[in-house]
Amino acid sequence: xxxxxxxxxxxxxxxxxxxxxxxxxxxxxxxxxxxxxxxxxxxxxxxxxxxxxxxxxxxxxxxxxxxxxxxxxxxxxxxxxxxxxxxxxxxxxxxxxxxxxxxxxxxxxxxxxxxxxxxxxxxxxxxxxxxxxxxxxxxxxxxxxxxxxxxxxxxxxxxxxxxxxxxxxxxxxxxxxxxxxxxxxxxxxxxxxxxxxxxxxxxxxxxxxxxxxxxxxxxxxxxxxxxxxxxxxxxxxxxxxxxxxxxxxxxxxxxxxxxxxxxxxxxxxxxxxxxxxxxxxxxxxxxxxxxxxxxxxxxxxxxxxxxxxxxxxxxxxxxxxxxxxxxxxxxxxxxxxxxxxxxxxxxxxxxxxxxxxxxxxxxxxxxxxxxxxxxxxxxxxxxxxxxxxxxxxxxxxxxxxxxxxxxxxxxxxxxxxxxxxxxxxxxxxxxxxxxxxxxxxxxxxxxxxxxxxxxxxxxxxxxxxxxxxxxxxxxxxxxxxxxxxx
Numbered sequence: 001x002x003x004x005x006x007x008x009x010x011x012x013x014x015x016x017x018x019x020x021x022x023x024x025x026x027x028x029x030x031x032x033x034x035x036x037x038x039x040x041x042x043x044x045x046x047x048x049x050x051x052x053x054x055x056x057x058x059x060x061x062x063x064x065x066x067x068x069x070x071x072x073x074x075x076x077x078x079x080x081x082x083x084x085x086x087x088x089x090x091x092x093x094x095x096x097x098x099x100x101x102x103x104x105x106x107x108x109x110x111x112x113x114x115x116x117x118x119x120x121x122x123x124x125x126x127x128x129x130x131x132x133x134x135x136x137x138x139x140x141x142x143x144x145x146x147x148x149x150x151x152x153x154x155x156x157x158x159x160x161x162x163x164x165x166x167x168x169x170x171x172x173x174x175x176x177x178x179x180x181x182x183x184x185x186x187x188x189x190x191x192x193x194x195x196x197x198x199x200x201x202x203x204x205x206x207x208x209x210x211x212x213x214x215x216x217x218x219x220x221x222x223x224x225x226x227x228x229x230x231x232x233x234x235x236x237x238x239x240x241x242x243x244x245x246x247x248x249x250x251x252x253x254x255x256x257x258x259x260x261x262x263x264x265x266x267x268x269x270x271x272x273x274x275x276x277x278x279x280x281x282x283x284x285x286x287x288x289x290x291x292x293x294x295x296x297x298x299x300x301x302x303x304x305x306x307x308x309x310x311x312x313x314x315x316x317x318x319x320x321x322x323x324x325x326x327x328x329x330x331x332x333x334x335x336x337x338x339x340x341x342x343x344x345x346x347x348x349x350x351x352x353x354x355x356x357x358x359x360x361x362x363x364x365x366x367x368x369x370x371x372x373x374x375x376x377x378x379x380x381x382x383x384x385x386x387x388x389x390x391x392x393x394x395x396x397x398x399x400x401x402x403x404x405x406x407x408x409x410x411x412x413x414x415x416x417x418x419x420x421x422x423x424x425x426x427x428x429x430x431x432x433x434x435x436x437x438x439x440x441x442x443x444x445x446x447x448x449x450x451x452x453x454x455x456x457x458x459x460x461x462x463x464x465x466x467x468x469x470x471x472x473x474x475x476x477x478x479x480x481x482x483x484x485x486x
């Protein structure tokens with residue numbers, strides 16, 4: 001029994017160490033966070049059940065990955081630790097009870113609630129109000145010196161205002177806003193350059209450019225969420241929340257969603273409120289961080305190997321999941337653009353069942369190296385159409401099928417052409433193609449065009465399917481009698 005458990009633990013350690021390297025050092029994770037979390041918690045449960053088999057170098061005892069050789073290494077004077085996770089209100093209640101038991105108090109504990117931004121953690125060191133160093137989290141003990149890169153982030157102040165401490169280390173998250181991320185990837189596809197799987201990878205990859213001029217072109221934002229080293233003579237409030245407001249007064253950006261609450265119910269209400277607005281935010285978040293607000297109580301609670309006892313991250317349903325491609329359909333748009341759409345084994349992504357995901361175009365299929373039958377990572381965020389972001393090559397079955405891009409339109413059989421230098425292939429049928437005709441009529445009748453009241457998508461589809469309209473002009477030849485039969 002112990003031998004099979006030991007083998008599984010070793011297998012999990014090897015997988016997690018590899019995924020850590022891909023995530024922290026290469027900025028190219030091969031599996032979504034949800035898969036990593038599942039394996040991590042499996043290993044943690046086995047280690048709890050079999051403590052004699054725990055390896056001192058287990059991934060559950062570590063944070064992040066080693067710094068890259070190209071950057072100067074920075075030693076963190078105060079370690080930049082990770083956070084433990086809770087995936088349900090029950091797990092958060094257990095955390096809250098542990099806090100109360102350790103503090104040996106029946107008094108209500110105040111929590112500071114913060115959106116868990118999904119970007120890259122950084123440290124900013126100010127001396128006499130001037131930014132002198134920026135560093136990545138790295139393995140928590142040491143990171144990489146990215147000073148020149150963080151100086152290019154527009155909302156990072158190079159000089160603080162007011163009566164600031166002689167030395168002040170600010171920790172926070174660098175993110176790429178969702179709208180900017182989509183525009184960046186679209187431009188990269190047009191230039192046939194590398195696209196990022198998600199905004200987090202985009203932020204991390206941008207920060208670790210050896211040429212800061214490249215970082216300067218990336219639309220990055222910074223949000224402060226904690227303090228590291230600070231001059232001993234500095235007088236600060238005991239409240240973590242009020243310390244963040246002090247950072248704001250000094251000129252540092254702090255997320256406007258941060259607030260304090262009391263009780264488990266207050267934390268749960270905050271969690272549900274942010275979750276309901278998740279898709280309307282212009283940055284990725286993957287949960288909520290709850291911190292005991294009193295810094296004095298934080299110090300009393302202390303730390304475990306890789307995380308503080310006074311904070312926890314309650315995770316949201318993952319916006320990336322693994323599933324299998326069962327086939328590919330080719331859709332025709334208003335301009336004749338042919339878009340490959342992957343049919344998927346249905347999977348819950350961010351609380352929504354997804355059974356289709358875009359593959360964009362032939363170049364993207366080639367870049368991903370995706371085949372029918374592959375295990376793939378699917379991403380869905382906000383109003384963005386679900387998309388295939390990567391192939392898990394390790395899980396590729398023996399029998400897969402190449403995706404063949406059609407030579408003729410699947411609707412009207414007209415030739416498909418691709419102009420040299422363009423990523424998009426198009427049907428040449430024009431309005432002869434029923435698919436293009438439907439989309440053209442919908443566009444013509446839309447609010448931003450002719451704004452034809454009552455001419456919805458379903459009616460347009462019926463008109464085209466009955467072959468009553470071959471162009472927008474035919475709309476004005478329809479009779480009341482004909483329309484009454486729809």
